[in-house]
Amino acid sequence: MNTAAGALECVDIRKGFAGVPVLKGITLTLEPGTVTALAGENGAGKSTLMKIASGQYRADSGSVSVAGEHLPVGNPQAANQLGVAIVPQELASIPDMSVYENLFIGRELRRGGFLRRRAMKSEARAMLAKFGLDISPDLQMGSLSVGVRQIIEIAKATTRGAKVLLLDEPTSAIAEKEVARLAAVVRQLRAEGVALLFTTHKMEEIRAMSDRVIVLRDGNLVADSPIGDVTDDDIVRAMIGRELEDLFPEIHPHGNEVLLEATDLRVGDRAPVNLTVRRGEILGLAGLVGAGRTELLETIFGMRARTSGVVTVSGSKVRAGNPAASIVAGMALVPEDRKGSGAVMGMSILDNTTLPRISAFSTAGWLHGRSRQQTAAEVMDSLRLRRRTLNQPVETLSGGNQQKVVLGRWLTGNVDVMLLDEPTRGVDVGARNEIYRIITDLAQSGMAVVMASSDMPEILSLTHRTLVMRDGGFAAELSREELSHPEIQDRIFRLASGQEAHSEKDLSK
Structure with missing residues (x-):
């Protein structure tokens, strides 16, 4: 193993989907004991890069190495063994299982053919205490807040020996007090020599938690600077490619x-x-x-x-x-959870736009295709919705464009x-x-x-x-x-x- 190598190195990573390039030659290095913010607009390629680095996606070309060891492409098990862990935006915990069962899933303590539940619970308490969580390991994961479940996922990853931790939008769905607790966990892991990479849309979190910021735009790495060397305006300009x-x-x-x-x-x-x-x-x-x-x-x-x-x-x-x-x-309501309550993600922009007032676009069960298309196009054009076609599924849009659909669906009446x-x-x-x-x-x-x-x-x-x-x-x-x-x-x-x-x-x- 090359001890002089960075904790994680990505070299010329390229990736596309259905012929559309998403990453266009990304090269970066994460050093042990540092926190790097990965910034960029929705659709810039941040999550794709993280999934390649954690072995979930196979890059079209380029290489990933962990502490100098080559990571086989598209192999999450190999990434885990080399010490790379990811806590995704959509948490992978099993809500119907207990906290200790989630912590030990796949590596249960056994004696003969029997589970050592008492030992797992005892170790779970120690794992949780390390991150300031004083909760019963018997609690069901589904009964806990998103922020607490997130820290449990971090505990599971780091107690398995993770030296590189990737956090995808870790603060997007947690309360303010839980953001503070997460920041304390990040500082603790940095002090222990873990290399952390996290994505966020919040400028104050980039400045508060990171040593360095990397910006992606349209699949390209356009900025890489120590956080003390850039202003918020510098980061925003790099993200959007223009003066805001x-x-x-x-x-x-x-x-x-x-x-x-x-x-x-x-x-x-x-x-x-x-x-x-x-x-x-x-x-x-x-x-x-x-x-x-x-x-x-x-x-x-x-x-x-x-x-x-x-x-x-x-x-x-x-x-x-x-x-x-x-x-x-x-009256119209745009709810907090656009994915769960605001839009039907698998349906098209057109269907989502006309869904709340479907009776206005149908007669005796027959949809008025032309008027639906015209009205939806006019509304979405007025909101400057970036799209390929009105038949594009909403789930393929960036977060900002999804929100425009949720807003625009009410403006058809x-x-x-x-x-x-x-x-x-x-x-x-x-x-x-x-x-x-x-x-x-x-x-x-x-x-x-x-x-x-x-x-x-x-x-x-x-x-x-x-x-x-x-x-x-x-x-x-x-x-x-x-x-x-x-x-x-x-x-x-x-x-x-x-x-x-x-x-x-x-x-x-």
Whole structure:
């Protein structure tokens, strides 16, 4: 073994699918005890590179070596044996099995023909404790949060001797407190000499966790620098290949006409709330994980039953617990989980676009092919959806373009109220800019927009007014002027966590 070699070396890696090149000659080296961020827009080739490095995909050409030893192409078992492990975005844990069973799957401790369950549980506790997890090894994996399951997968990989750990979008579906715990785990592994490579769309995580950043664009490696040598703007320019205009577009004044009103709306056993949203207004919902933002949006839209209260659109009452009635009234909901709830990934762009209003495009069960095609094309063109054809499956699109489909499917008919739940989660910076412009354009066209977001810059820059939620209720209402205050981020956290009460004086600003 060549001890002078890097922990992982990829040389001139090329890969294409169906004749379309995805990686165009990538060469990089990961050094032991370093953390490298792999940045790039969706579709740049990041996940493909990781899967080749971990033996899951076979490169068309090029080579991968681990600590100087050649990795046989397309051989994940060989990669594991050489010390390469990957924690994919879609976790590979088995939810119906216990924590200790997941940790020891494929390498169970046995005495004769019998499993040594007590010994496995004892070792599992020690493995978990190393990463600060104080949980029972008997718990079912499916009962745990995504963040905890993710760290268990990391524990499984590193206790099997992994010297190279690849993390694909590790923070895309976990809460803020779990991001902090993951960052601590990353620092611990770096100190132990593990080489880590992770992908993320969040600039603050690149800067906080990495020693170095590598940027892919259109299958090419376009930047490779120590993190201290580049600015956020440098990284963004490398990702998108152009100067990014101001990320957040200007928001325009809103009208006075109330389009959405919720009066004494009770969600479950929580206290009733009241809100109004005017034509052209973007209302933000801020708060910590579990504050009740998603539940409120789903109740307004009728996906959840109200305990009590009234919802009106343009002065007309909307039937409770009935999404179809909400759609007829002019409401639309873009959910947080676009893959699970927003779009049917295996269906085409065309079918997804016309699905919510299929009756408008059919007669006696027969679809109007031409009008469907024309309407879908007009809507997707207006959103600048990058596609080969309307018959392309949504799952083949980048995250930003998938989100455009989820947004655009509602624009085939009348919408007065748009409810957005985490509209840019898992979307790269270039596509975020486009989605922000879509949101402000919708408001300027006269819609009332309600946007729940955990991304503080979105709340501060895109909303006319923001409600801070805590325990299902409103802890504060912040005006545009208050949202522009230099200390507002800290204040929102204190309001959301109950450390500060909002005064009547503040509400009148």
